[in-house]
Amino acid sequence: MVYRIKRDELNIFLEGFARKNQLVAPLKGKLAKFELVKEEQVKDIYLEKNTYFPAKEFFFKKNETVFTFKDNKIQEPKLETPKRIFFGLRRCDLNAVKHQDKVFMEQIKDPYYMAARENSYLLGFHCWEAPSKYCFCGTLNLADYYDLMFYDKKDYFLVEVGSDKGKELIKEFKTLFEDIDITITKEEKKIKGADRLLKDDIKGLYDHPDWQKGVNQCLSCAACTNLCPTCYCFELHDETKTSNIQEGKRVRNWSSCQVLDFSRVAGEHVFRQKREERFKHRIYHQLEYFKERYGVNMCVGCGRCIQGCPTRIDFVQIINEMK
Amino acid sequence: MVKAKTIIKNAPKIKPKVAFYGITGCAGCLLSVLFNEDEILDLIELIDLKAFPFIKEVNVEEKYDYVFIEGLVASKEDLEEVKRLRENATFVVSLGACACTGCIPAYRNFTLKENYEHLLYKKVEDLEDVQPTPVDMHIKVDHYIPGCPPNKKEILTFIRSVLRGKIPIPYSSPVCVECRQNGNECLLDVGKPCLGPITAGGCNSVCINGGLECWGCRGPSKDMNLELMIKILREKGFDDKFIQDRMRTFAGLKLPMLDEVIKHTKEKVGAKNE
Known part of the structure; x- marks a missing residue:
């Protein structure tokens, strides 16, 4: 399923989240990183290049209290994460989440990671071209792993639905999205200039x-x-x-x-x-x-x-x- | 209202005898102990504070379980003091950069006497000057809490750990590890002579968080790549004199190989250019 949203309406969509829930998106700063974005900051979301710091710390935290103890008793922390919308994750970032999901959610169910991950929505942003000279994702067979994927088409964005969670979001803001009957081909999803790595078998x-x-x-x-x-x-x-x-x-x-x-x-x-x-x-x-x-x-x-x-x-x- | 004496749960029955002593230094490291204002009263319940001349009037000179020494050996008196403390202590902790690496006072070792002679105290007749050196060059030191000043939390962590029967393992990874986790911009990238990559962390990269490059106050990290660090600084445009001075400011005596490495890497660069 592919939808279309007008360029100037994207911010309305994102501001809606920032108002009601938590919106996490790249801000430029000294070094671009994913941050909690307030409604009035939506216009500052930085999409030109990929971020210097990854979004990892929102799921797999740098510093997490696993439990507290007192004498001989252990108390597990309450794990609650509000509904969080991540916007601006590149294909590499999305696959990184996928790989961490494998580690923390498949065989071993890590409650801390899962709590942070459960209530989050992954909204991707497609790179037509490698945003940095260091990119080399082309050789690594990245998968489609997102709730929604945004493709920048200058006047508008194409929005590809990748999951039920994504569908739910579109429904919520259905006035902003126009249903169009196209598919995005594998060829279009390829990122230009990211085939630097010649072999991944070492x-x-x-x-x-x-x-x-x-x-x-x-x-x-x-x-x-x-x-x-x-x-x-x-x-x-x-x-x-x-x-x-x-x-x-x-x-x-x-x-x-x-x-x-x-x-x-x-x-x-x-x-x-x-x-x-x-x-x-x-x-x-x-x-x-x-x-x-x-x-x-x-x-x-x-x-x-x-x-x-x-x-x-x-x-x-x-x-x-x-x- | 004066709060009644705090009752500490699980305080050890036999409290360890602890002493904090200062020799030549600015006493800032002893202040770091006191900066734990919120916990200092609890701490005193946990230990038997035998001596702390900096804040205590009555100091018992006997056998101690743990002795913290702040400052470096710079006079004959200091030397006698550290020897006495070693003889009377089961466990000696070097507290702060002076005690651990020699810090700024030990920089004197790298300059000619004529450069500092006029600054020496002349009025005190009986002050016998010795080469300023860290504590472990004179006595055996069991544990180090480095930093100028040391992290105040690290001091408490050490005491709590030993009470639970554990000696904390010193943080040996470079400052960069915490610095990157703190989301800082790499100061080497902006051309500052940051010594983070060769300096032991554990300070939560406090200087870099505030925009100042690392000067290496916690001493060399366990497996520093000194050769590469010198190369990087040279590439950033710093000359060998500057590099040498900077590296010697806090930890000169812990980098005895510095001259050799600078010379050796220079020869390499020279060979490459030919």
């Missing part, structure tokens, strides 16, 4: 000397994993109160495979002591290990790990140049 390349090109430029600063929309590793900490050291909370924070502490176990053994091992681990998890387990590449080709790297390590180029 199985036999683990010992290739070319990885060293990246390792030498790596500070192990974890910018790549923190800016990645799919990276989902976390660590748990207990925080206690001074007034009662048996009272406190257990907190979940983002973690990163790029640092030594990540693979440290009891007895102070660190499994991935060498920078090279940590560097390769991320890329192999993105393009190999996740695929072995879930059948798809974890990486969605948004290029944020390259854009945000202090030395701009381009692992795509490194892989491409490997013989």
